Amino acid sequence: MMHIDSRERNFIIGTTILLLIFGAAVLVSSFAFGFQVPAPVERIDPKVVATPGQSPWGDPVAERLRELAPNKYEVYILAQAWAFQPNQIRVPVGSTVTFYLTSKDVQHGFRLDGTNINMMVLPGEVSRLTATFDEPGEYNFICHEYCGVGHHTMYGQLIVEP
Amino acid sequence: MYAGTKKLTGWYLGVGMVALFIGGALGPLQKLEHVGINVYPALTNVGLNSYYQGLTIHGVLNVLVWTTFFIVGFLTFANVHSLKRDLTHPKLNWASLIIMIVGLVMAAVPVLLNLATVLFTFYPPLMASPYYYIGLTLVVIGSWVGGWGMFLTYRAWRKENPGVQTPLIALASNITMAMWQIATVGIAAEMLWLIIPWSLGLVDGIDPQLARTFFWFTGHPIVYFWLLPAYVAWYGMVPQQAGGKLFSEPMARLVFWLFLLLSIPVGLHHQYLDPSVPQGWKVVHAVLTYSLFIPSLLTAFNVIASLELGGRARGGTGLLGWIRTLPWDNPSFTAQNLAMILFAFGGIGGLTNASYNLNLVIHNTMWVPGHFHLTVGSGVTLTFFGIAYWLVPKLANKPLFSNKVALWQSWTWFVGMLLMSNGLHILGLNFGSPRRTMLGVAPYASADWQPLLIEAALGGIILGVSGLLFYTNMLGTVFSKKTLTEEIEMPVAEPLEAHPAPAWLDSWRPWVVATLVLIVVSYGPILVYLISNLNLTSPGFNKLW
Numbered sequence: 001m002m003h004i005d006s007r008e009r010n011f012i013i014g015t016t017i018l019l020l021i022f023g024a025a026v027l028v029s030s031f032a033f034g035f036q037v038p039a040p041v042e043r044i045d046p047k048v049v050a051t052p053g054q055s056p057w058g059d060p061v062a063e064r065l066r067e068l069a070p071n072k073y074e075v076y077i078l079a080q081a082w083a084f085q086p087n088q089i090r091v092p093v094g095s096t097v098t099f100y101l102t103s104k105d106v107q108h109g110f111r112l113d114g115t116n117i118n119m120m121v122l123p124g125e126v127s128r129l130t131a132t133f134d135e136p137g138e139y140n141f142i143c144h145e146y147c148g149v150g151h152h153t154m155y156g157q158l159i160v161e162p
Numbered sequence: 163m164y165a166g167t168k169k170l171t172g173w174y175l176g177v178g179m180v181a182l183f184i185g186g187a188l189g190p191l192q193k194l195e196h197v198g199i200n201v202y203p204a205l206t207n208v209g210l211n212s213y214y215q216g217l218t219i220h221g222v223l224n225v226l227v228w229t230t231f232f233i234v235g236f237l238t239f240a241n242v243h244s245l246k247r248d249l250t251h252p253k254l255n256w257a258s259l260i261i262m263i264v265g266l267v268m269a270a271v272p273v274l275l276n277l278a279t280v281l282f283t284f285y286p287p288l289m290a291s292p293y294y295y296i297g298l299t300l301v302v303i304g305s306w307v308g309g310w311g312m313f314l315t316y317r318a319w320r321k322e323n324p325g326v327q328t329p330l331i332a333l334a335s336n337i338t339m340a341m342w343q344i345a346t347v348g349i350a351a352e353m354l355w356l357i358i359p360w361s362l363g364l365v366d367g368i369d370p371q372l373a374r375t376f377f378w379f380t381g382h383p384i385v386y387f388w389l390l391p392a393y394v395a396w397y398g399m400v401p402q403q404a405g406g407k408l409f410s411e412p413m414a415r416l417v418f419w420l421f422l423l424l425s426i427p428v429g430l431h432h433q434y435l436d437p438s439v440p441q442g443w444k445v446v447h448a449v450l451t452y453s454l455f456i457p458s459l460l461t462a463f464n465v466i467a468s469l470e471l472g473g474r475a476r477g478g479t480g481l482l483g484w485i486r487t488l489p490w491d492n493p494s495f496t497a498q499n500l501a502m503i504l505f506a507f508g509g510i511g512g513l514t515n516a517s518y519n520l521n522l523v524i525h526n527t528m529w530v531p532g533h534f535h536l537t538v539g540s541g542v543t544l545t546f547f548g549i550a551y552w553l554v555p556k557l558a559n560k561p562l563f564s565n566k567v568a569l570w571q572s573w574t575w576f577v578g579m580l581l582m583s584n585g586l587h588i589l590g591l592n593f594g595s596p597r598r599t600m601l602g603v604a605p606y607a608s609a610d611w612q613p614l615l616i617e618a619a620l621g622g623i624i625l626g627v628s629g630l631l632f633y634t635n636m637l638g639t640v641f642s643k644k645t646l647t648e649e650i651e652m653p654v655a656e657p658l659e660a661h662p663a664p665a666w667l668d669s670w671r672p673w674v675v676a677t678l679v680l681i682v683v684s685y686g687p688i689l690v691y692l693i694s695n696l697n698l699t700s701p702g703f704n705k706l707w
Contacts, residue, residue, distance in 0.1 A: 002412045002664050008463055015459040023452045026517045027445070035519040040438045045699045081706050106703050107285045107370060109435075109526050111594055116522045118435055122370045123287060124697045125437040140606050144526035144596035146281050148288070148706025149212055152604040 174235025185223025265300025289702030348379025406472025505541025529590025563638025582621025
C-alpha cells in the first residue's frame with residue numbers, strides 16, 4: 001500500500017460520504033417521489049408515422065387529445081420541422097395528461113414549462129411522460145434540440161383552464 | 163534539444179490556435195443575437211449564411227479542432243521532455259499531423275459552404291455532406307496515430323530504463339492518449355458503420371437512437387480527453403511554477419488511472435431523456451458518473467495543497483496568507499490558477515447534469531453551455547493559454563511579447579466567463595431557455611430573460627476582447643525580433659516526498675483490463691439491446707438549413 005497523508009485521507013473519506021449522500025438523495029427521490037425519465041415504449045417507422053390509419057399520430061389533429069376518464073387524458077403530439085402538431089392543447093385544471101411524442105423527420109426536444117417534463121423526440125422512437133396540472137395557466141412547450149434554421153420558431157402551448 | 167519534436171509541436175499548436183481564432187470570434191456574435199443584435203445578415207459577403215452556420219463553426223473549431231490539435235501537440239512534447247527521450251518514430255507523428263490537417267480541411271470546406279450546418283453533435287438524421295463526416299473521422303484517426311507515436315516512444319524508454327518508475331508527466335500523458343483510443347471506438351462505429359455509408363447514399367436509413375448512443379460513448383470521455391492534459395499541467399508543472407512541490411505524487415498517479423477506468427462507462431448520463439434507453443441502464447451510468455467525481459475531488463485537494471506549499475515557501479503565512487504570495491505576476495501561473503477556480507464551479511454544476519432527476523430541469527437548456535464554458539471553455543482553454551505562455555516562447559525561441567498583456571488576458575477571461583456562465587446557468591435553471599437557439603427572434607422568449615441575456619452578452623464581449631489579447635501576444639511573440647537569452651525548460655514539479663509510488667501504479671495491464679471489463683459490463687447489454695432492435699428507418703435531411 002502507499003502512504004496517504006492523514007488530512008488527505010480525511011478529505012477522501014469526507015467527500016466520498018458527501019457523494020454517497022447526494023447519490024442516495026437523487027436515487028431515493030427519483031423512485032420514492034416518482035420523478036420519471038423516458039423509458040422504451042415502442043419503435044416505429046418515421047416514414048409512415050403521419051399516414052392516416054398507420055399510427056395515432058396519423059389521426060386528425062383535433063382527435064389527438066383523448067379523454068380516457070374524467071380528468072385523465074393522453075395526447076399524441078407529432079414533432080416535425082418546425083412545428084408541434086397539435087400546438088395548442090386545452091385541458092381542465094386538475095387533469096393528468098400523458099404525452100406521447102415522436103418525430104416524422106429529424107431529432108427534436110420537448111420541454112414543458114412548469115413541469116418536470118423534458119424529453120428528446122427522435123424519429124423512429126416514442127417518448128412518453130405524464131404530468132398533473134393543478135394550476136390554471138398557459139404553459140409553453142419548446143423544442144430544445146436544433147432541427148434546422150426554423151428551430152427557434154418551434155413551440156406550442158398547453159392551456160390549463162380553470 | 164529535440165528540435166524535430168519542437169517543430170512538430172509548433173505545427174499542432176499553430177493549427178489549433180488558428181481554429182480557435184475563427185471559432186472563438188463567432189462566440190460573441192451568438193450572444194449578441196440573443197439580445198437582438200443579429201450581425202449575421204451583414205456577414206453573407208464573407209459566406210456566412212446564418213446564426214446556426216456560425217454556431218456550427220464555433221462548436222466544431224473550438225471543441226473538436228482547437229482541443230485535439232493542442233492536446234496531441236502538447237502531450238507529444240510533454241512525453242518526450244518528461245522521458246528525456248526523443249520520438250522513436252517521428253515520421254509516424256508527422257503522419258498524424260498531416261492526417262489531422264487533411265481531415266480538418268475536408269470537414270471545414272462543407273461547413274464553410276453551408277453544406278454541414280448540423281452543429282458539432284451532428285445528430286442524424288440531419289445529414290451533412292459526407293466530406294464533413296469523413297474529415298472529422300480523419301482528425302480522430304490522425305490523433306490515434308499521434309498516440310501510437312507516443313506509445314512506441316514510451317515503450318522504447320521502458321526497455322532502456324528497466325526498473326525505473328515512469329515519470330509522472332509521461333505516465334499521465336500516455337494514460338490520456340490510451341483512454342482516448344478506447345473511447346473513440348464509439349464515434350468510429352457511428353461514423354464507419356452508420357453515418358458515412360448513409361451519407362454516401364449506400365444505405366437508405368439510419369437508426370438515430372443507436373447513433374446517439376455511439377456518439378455519447380465517445381462524447382463524455384472526450385471531455386476528459388480535454389481535461390486530462392490540463393491536469394497534466396496542474397499536477398506535473400504548476401506546483402513548480404508556484405514555487406512549491408507536488409503534495410502527493412502517488413495519489414496523482416492513482417487519479418489518472420481512475421480516469422482511464424471511469425471516463426468511458428458513463429455516457430448514458432447524456433441520454434437520460436432519450437426514449438429507447440432503458441431506465442435501469444441510465445441508473446447504472448448515473449452511479450458510475452458520480453464515482454467519476456472522486457478523482458476530481460482528489461485533484462482539488464492535491465493541487466491546492468501543492469499550491470499552498472508554494473505560497474508558504476514564498477513567505478506566505480496564516481490560514482489564507484499563502485494565496486497572496488503565489489506568483490500572481492507570472493501569467494502562465496495566473497492563467498492556470500484562474501482556470502482551476504472556474505473549473506471548480508463547472509465541476510459543482512456538473513453534479514446537477516449527472517443527477518438522474520435534476521437533469522430533467524436543465525437538459526438542453528442554457529445551463530448546459532453555461533456549464534461547459536466553465537469546463538472546456540475555461541478549465542481547459544484558459545489552462546492551455548497558460549501553457550502557451552511558456553511553451554510558445556520555448557518553441558519560437560523568443561521571449562513572450564508582453565507579460566502585462568498576458569495577465570490582462572487571464573483576468574478578463576476570468577471576469578467575462580463568470581458573467582457569461584452565470585447568466586446562462588440561471589437562464590437554464592429558472593426559465594428553461596433552450597440552448598443553441600436564436601433567442602433574439604424566438605416567439606416564446608420572455609422579457610424576464612432579457613437581463614440575463616444581456617449579462618451573458620456582456621461576458622461574451624469581454625471574452626472576445628480577452629481572446630484578442632491572447633492572439634496579440636502570440637503573434638507578437640512569434641514575430642518578435644528578439645531571441646531568448648537562456649533556454650526555457652518545461653516546468654516539472656518535484657514530489658514532496660521521495661518515496662516512489664507502489665508498483666501497481668506503474669503497471670498498465672490490470673488497469674487496461676479493468677477498463678475494458680467495466681465498459682463491456684456497462685455498455686454491452688444496452689448495445690446488444692439496441693442493435694438487436696435495429697431501426698434503420700430514417701432517411702437523411704439535408705435541406706433544413
